[in-house]
Amino acid sequence: MLLAKLHQRSIRTVQMLSTLRREWKEIIKDDAVDPLNQFLQVPRSRPKFEDSSTDYTRIVCMSDTHGMHNDIPFLPKGDVLVHAGDITKYGETGAVQCLSRYFEKQKELFGFQQILCIAGNHDMTFHPDYYEKTWSRHIRPFDAMETRDALQHCHYLEDSATNLLKNTSQIPSGRSTVYGSPWTPNFFQWAFNLERGEALQQVWSRIPEATDVLITHGPPKGRGDMTLHSGHFGCQDLLQEIQQRVRPRLHIYGHIHEGYGTSFDGHTLYVNASSLDIAYEAINPCIVIDLPRDLSRSAKLVEPYCRLQDMGEFVGWLQHNNYLTLAQALETKMQQHSSAFPLPMSSNKFSGSGSYHSLCDFLGWKRRKHRPARRELRIALCQLYAESFF
Numbered sequence: 524m525l526l527a528k529l530h531q532r533s534i535r536t537v538q539m540l541s542t543l544r545r546e547w548k549e550i551i552k553d554d555a556v557d558p559l560n561q562f563l564q565v566p567r568s569r570p571k572f573e574d575s576s577t578d579y580t581r582i583v584c585m586s587d588t589h590g591m592h593n594d595i596p597f598l599p600k601g602d603v604l605v606h607a608g609d610i611t612k613y614g615e616t617g618a619v620q621c622l623s624r625y626f627e628k629q630k631e632l633f634g635f636q637q638i639l640c641i642a643g644n645h646d647m648t649f650h651p652d653y654y655e656k657t658w659s660r661h662i663r664p665f666d667a668m669e670t671r672d673a674l675q676h677c678h679y680l681e682d683s684a685t686n687l688l689k690n691t692s693q694i695p696s697g698r699s700t701v702y703g704s705p706w707t708p709n710f711f712q713w714a715f716n717l718e719r720g721e722a723l724q725q726v727w728s729r730i731p732e733a734t735d736v737l738i739t740h741g742p743p744k745g746r747g748d749m750t751l752h753s754g755h756f757g758c759q760d761l762l763q764e765i766q767q768r769v770r771p772r773l774h775i776y777g778h779i780h781e782g783y784g785t786s787f788d789g790h791t792l793y794v795n796a797s798s799l800d801i802a803y804e805a806i807n808p809c810i811v812i813d814l815p816r817d818l819s820r821s822a823k824l825v826e827p828y829c830r831l832q833d834m835g836e837f838v839g840w841l842q843h844n845n846y847l848t849l850a851q852a853l854e855t856k857m858q859q860h861s862s863a864f865p866l867p868m869s870s871n872k873f874s875g876s877g878s879y880h881s882l883c884d885f886l887g888w889k890r891r892k893h894r895p896a897r898r899e900l901r902i903a904l905c906q907l908y909a910e911s912f913f
Contacts, residue, residue: 565787568813568823570912579813580687581825582736583635584796586777589645590618592625594805594898595798597905599827599912601811603688604635606677607777607796608643608705608740614654614714616665619673626676633909637688638677641703643740643778644713649681649705653714680738681705682729687736687814700735707741707778708758715740719758727764735818737771740778747782747795765791773814773822783807785824792822802890805901806876808908827911829873837873846903852886852896874908 583599586607598604604626611618626638642649647658648670658664671679678685680703687700705715706726717723730737741758742748743765748757756779765774770790777797786793796810811825831837834857841850879901888897 561788563787563789565785565792566821566823568825570825570828578817579815582773582775582812582814583633584775584794584810584812585798586740586775586796587643587780588622588798588805589803590615590621591799591803591805592622594901595809595905596902597909598629598633598809599811599825599909600633602634602636604629604633604638605738605775605796606638606640607738607775608641609645609777610640610642610674611646611648614646614648614665614667614670616648616670616673619648619670623673623675623677630676639680639685639701639703639738640674640677641680641738641740642705642715644705644707644710644715646705647714650714657712682726684731684734700733701738702730702734702736703738704730705740707739708756710756719760723758724760727758727761730764730769732769734769734771735773736814737765737769737774739774739776742776742779742782742795743774743793746774746786746793747776747784748779749782750779751781751801772818773812780807785810787821790821792824800876804890804897805905806879808874808905811912825912827874827908829907829911831873831907840907841903844903844906846899849896849899849903853882856886873904874911879904 580603581601582603582605583601584605584607585595585598587609588595588606589609589612592610610622626640629635630638647654648665648667651667654667680701682704684700684702704726706717706723707715708719708723709716717726739761741761742756743762744757744759745755745762746757748755750756765771766788772790773792773794775794775796777795779795780797780799780801782795783797783800784795792812794810794812796807798805798807798809800806808827811827813823813825815822831840834853838850838853838857841847841853882900883893883897886893886896886900888900890897
């Protein structure tokens with residue numbers, strides 16, 4: 524019985540993937556993937572505010588935590604924290620309650636004055652009409668209203684707008700500056716999915732022209748939307764609205780875990796802030812943005828600066844911060860290998876997925892066999908990254 528159900532589900536998955544690929548081939552016949560066709564150098568800022576902190580709003584961006592937010596206990600200090608959706612795996616009430624406590628703690632620890640959050644395709648209970656019909660495809664049912672009410676200590680946006688903290692004095696009266704929307708092109712018939720074309724065009728047409736910061740769950744076409752198996756999966760209609768009508772200075776999203784990173788088209792800074800990689804490990808650091816209060820100036824990516832330069836200093840930092848088991852494991856491996864550990868050649872050697880995977884390989888830690896040890900390493904790197912902005 525179980526095998527028969529799994530077989531049927533596998534057939535449906537293959538059929539849906541085939542349909543999606545067919546639709547995508549039709550879309551990419553249009554050569555105008557990006558009307559501006561510009562991938563310019565991303566504007567950058569130093570870890571500390573370039574000018575007085577009152578001239579900037581510092582925004583810390585995360586997305587797609589899927590209930591694993593506690594694997595990211597340390598965040599860079601900032602004014603505003605943005606979560607771009609997929610806060611759960613299947614819309615679980617308990618995960619939302621836990622995230623609310625997490626948000627409350629981040630405010631206390633890292634000084635956030637505003638937290639903005641939207642839903643994503645995995646947050647099914649936030650889309651009651653969809654959830655009522657489809658919950659049995661996933662796990663036991665949850666109370667959709669109770670789950671929505673459980674999201675606290677943040678400002679939830681769903682096709683709605685608000686003002687961004689500290690930038691409000693620069694916005695003409697009655698004009699909104701932040702807009703959030705959960706919708707994405709149809710992807711295996713999850714929540715907040717719409718067909719490409721007219722349905723999504725109507726959603727994006729509601730974005731106010733005055734929007735300075737846009738938060739959507741999914742990416743626009745060609746900007747941090749490359750999937751491992753199906754190529755680019757972003758929304759062409761969203762890209763068109765962004766580049767030809769709305770022109771926000773900052774667009775924050777997630778959804779495509781493989782697309783993590785930033786790009787710039789000369790006006791809009793695009794941020795795919797997916798916190799989990801495709802293997803659902805929380806190894807992508809939060810992306811930090813400085814948004815000037817002067818609306819004529821571009822948003823800037825804030826680069827971390829880690830003072831640790833070699834493995835010896837890293838081991839000392841681990842010991843000082845009570846990661847004693849991890850420090851001992853590294854010391855033992857370093858004694859066994861005469862050659863130096865190959866650190867990534869960058870100004871911040873212990874940041875990002877490259878350092879994490881290199882350290883796991885050096886220690887011989889496999890994903891399934893050494894889960895607790897790998898999690899401790901991720902949390903240690905998370906703390907070190909957060910300290911690189913002080």
